[in-house]
Amino acid sequence: MSTFTDAITVEELEFDPYPVYARLRQEEPVAWVPALGSWFVTTWHEVRRSMSDLESFTTVNPATPLARYCGPGNILGREGDAHSQLKESVDDLFAPVHAAQWAALAESAAREQFDSLVELGSADLMATYFKPVCVGVIGRYLGLTPAEASTVTRWSEGLIAALTNAGQDSAAARPGWQALAEIDAALGAQLDRLGRCPDSSVPSRLLQCAGPADTLATLKMIISALLEPAWLCANTMYALLTHPQQLAAVRADPGLTAVAVAEGLRWMGPVGALGRLTTRQVTLGGVVIPAGTPVTPVIAAANRDGSVFEDAERFDVHRRPAPHLSLGYARHQCLAVDLVPTVVAATLRVLLERCAALRMETQNQPYGFKFRKFSEFPVSWS
Ligand code: HEM
Numbered sequence: 001m002s003t004f005t006d007a008i009t010v011e012e013l014e015f016d017p018y019p020v021y022a023r024l025r026q027e028e029p030v031a032w033v034p035a036l037g038s039w040f041v042t043t044w045h046e047v048r049r050s051m052s053d054l055e056s057f058t059t060v061n062p063a064t065p066l067a068r069y070c071g072p073g074n075i076l077g078r079e080g081d082a083h084s085q086l087k088e089s090v091d092d093l094f095a096p097v098h099a100a101q102w103a104a105l106a107e108s109a110a111r112e113q114f115d116s117l118v119e120l121g122s123a124d125l126m127a128t129y130f131k132p133v134c135v136g137v138i139g140r141y142l143g144l145t146p147a148e149a150s151t152v153t154r155w156s157e158g159l160i161a162a163l164t165n166a167g168q169d170s171a172a173a174r175p176g177w178q179a180l181a182e183i184d185a186a187l188g189a190q191l192d193r194l195g196r197c198p199d200s201s202v203p204s205r206l207l208q209c210a211g212p213a214d215t216l217a218t219l220k221m222i223i224s225a226l227l228e229p230a231w232l233c234a235n236t237m238y239a240l241l242t243h244p245q246q247l248a249a250v251r252a253d254p255g256l257t258a259v260a261v262a263e264g265l266r267w268m269g270p271v272g273a274l275g276r277l278t279t280r281q282v283t284l285g286g287v288v289i290p291a292g293t294p295v296t297p298v299i300a301a302a303n304r305d306g307s308v309f310e311d312a313e314r315f316d317v318h319r320r321p322a323p324h325l326s327l328g329y330a331r332h333q334c335l336a337v338d339l340v341p342t343v344v345a346a347t348l349r350v351l352l353e354r355c356a357a358l359r360m361e362t363q364n365q366p367y368g369f370k371f372r373k374f375s376e377f378p379v380s381w382s
Pocket residue numbers: 051059075076077087138222225226228229230232269270271274275325326327328329331332333334335336340
């Protein structure tokens with residue numbers, strides 16, 4: 001084991017993981033990282049294999065925070081037929097054929113939300129624009145109807161605090177347990193109603209396929225993902241605001257916004273590292289990993305692999321096409337793989353159209369490696 005990987009700390013990954021990833025790709029693409037108790041996989045081909053070799057790697061792991069907080073029956077923690085049936089019960093609702101409808105919903109919500117801010121001249125866009133627009137539009141589309149967007153946002157924030165609480169600190173986990181109790185009460189009642197009167201919403205489809213326990217677990221997993229589009233809005237705006245020529249190009253051609261979002265996902269997607277367990281002894285990148293061992297496919301590192309992307313560390317909206325792994329790959333690819341970029345692009349298009357000059361507080365920086373995000377996004381535009 002090398003001194004370099006022995007010395008990697010959680011703090012340096014949280015602060016800025018990209019220099020560590022560059023060195024890992026170069027020196028040890030499959031490396032045991034003692035601070036995380038997992039094999040970190042950082043190169044494009046090895047990361048893709050750890051996500052697509054279903055005989056050797058699984059998401060089924062009752063020890064993960066996701067299984068512990070959301071329940072082991074959540075869709076991401078299932079494999080085989082149980083997983084396929086859950087996904088197939090709802091996947092037509094997430095097909096690209098609905099993209100025009102998603103864009104229209106997001107655009108109208110974004111316009112309405114920005115109207116309520118415009119006179120202020122400055123705001124924390126995360127709290128006042130990105131979260132209300134994205135959580136509101138997607139939450140309503142999913143049919144999480146008993147709850148206001150602000151309530152679903154609070155649930156999601158509580159779950160994320162719990163899921164990222166690596167040290168299992170009970171104070172940090174409290175908002176997560178509180179959110180889960182509220183979700184159980186609100187969605188439990190909704191599922192009771194849907195059991196009697198099914199409809200075409202996501203909760204109803206899941207319920208008819210999987211029963212109440214796995215439906216609740218899957219809805220909790222989905223609620224935990226609902227802030228990610230808002231984080232992507234901020235990460236992409238950060239990329240544009242720190243690359244003024246590219247921002248100018250997007251302003252000159254609003255059609256480029258979707259490309260900027262795809263490149264934002266590649267360059268700094270909000271989900272950076274995933275979790276797998278080996279099901280058998282496997283050789284990956286020349287390294288033998290025993291069965292039953294945690295593996296971390298670092299999609300954020302694969303997305304900057306220089307053997308796949310030219311000048312990979314650079315944010316470049318003119319890079320076409322921009323494939324990335326930020327929305328997953330193979331069996332567990334994100335259910336919202338088409339929905340998310342559509343909603344985020346519409347949210348950013350309205351913002352750019354309404355603010356001819358947008359300035360960011362320069363000290364504001366992203367944080368985290370499992371999730372790379374801004375907690376606030378203070379800007380001014382007057
Ligand atoms: C920027 C926003 C988002 C990003 C970057 C993202 C990223 C991802 C990634 C990387 C995976 C694969 C996880 C793995 O293989 O271990 C995933 C799975 C998933 N995501 Fe998302 N996600 C986002 C938003 C959403 C939203 C809004 C929903 C709501 C429907 C959602 C629902 C899911 C589901 C249900 C899965 C599990 C799919 C399966 O197991 O087959 N995601 N997501």
